[in-house]
Amino acid sequence: MIIEDDPAIREELVLLLENEGYQVFTVTDFAGIKEQAVQEHPDLILLDIGLPDQDGFGLCAALRKALSVPVIFVTSRDAGQDEVRALSLGGDDYITKPYSVPVLLARIKAVLRRSGGASEHTDALEAAGVRLSLTKGSAGCSIRSCGPS
Ligand code: CA
Numbered sequence: 001m002i003i004e005d006d007p008a009i010r011e012e013l014v015l016l017l018e019n020e021g022y023q024v025f026t027v028t029d030f031a032g033i034k035e036q037a038v039q040e041h042p043d044l045i046l047l048d049i050g051l052p053d054q055d056g057f058g059l060c061a062a063l064r065k066a067l068s069v070p071v072i073f074v075t076s077r078d079a080g081q082d083e084v085r086a087l088s089l090g091g092d093d094y095i096t097k098p099y100s101v102p103v104l105l106a107r108i109k110a111v112l113r114r115s116g117g118a119s120e121h122t123d124a125l126e127a128a129g130v131r132l133s134l135t136k137g138s139a140g141c142s143i144r145s146c147g148p149s
Helices: 007-019 033-040 056-066 079-087 100-117
Strands: 045-047 071-075 093-096 123-125 130-133 138-141
Touching: 007 100, 033 056, 045 056, 056 071, 056 079, 071 079, 071 100, 079 093, 093 100
Parallel strands: 045 071, 071 093
Antiparallel strands: 123 130, 130 138
């Protein structure tokens, strides 16, 4: 999911990511971003900091409360203080514009890998050491201590 108000950058990101085989959802109505994110339940959010009527920092905090999704800030602001703030508000990574395309793609891959990727985390629910697979209809232990010894 791309949250970026500059149409040129947004379209560039869409093309770039679709070429890599990602399904891309873009926000064009900036009033209800959180609701759209909850509805789309993306695997990853690319988030601009300078947005109409709000900034990406506050939005990141709100998104974090509403759903568990990794967030990569993509921004033209490159002050170190912004980076610290972005990461401390729950951002998973921080990329400054103009970005290098291979670096951007590698960071997206890395964050998706850490978060369990696109298909895996929607397949299973995990709580208290029990892993419930929604597609296999099975339950299993996800921590060693609850298995047979
Ligand atoms: Ca912007």
